[in-house]
Amino acid sequence: MNTTNRHAAWLFPGRRAGRPTHPHSLADLIRDTGIPGTAVRTSALRQLVPQAPAPVIARALGFHDKTTTRVVAQAGGTWNRYALSDHTQ
16 A cells, blocks of 8 residues: 555545545555455445445446346345435435
8 A cells, every 4th residue: 555645534545645546556456465356346336235225326336227226136125116316406
């Protein structure tokens, strides 16, 4: 892990002051430790889907709705009564 910017407010501080580690650099670090990135991402997603509707998680994290809906079904969750709409108003 980079210690150049150890007092930054970021969980994974980057080499430039005030900037986080780039996602590709973080993915490389995870892969280099022997942790498969896809498994980590799927595991994290499975932890989130019981807590919020799949479309909300998909929009927030950049996943496709079908991906999060499939993970909800695999995790045994249901959000079939959630009314998807624009809740920002």
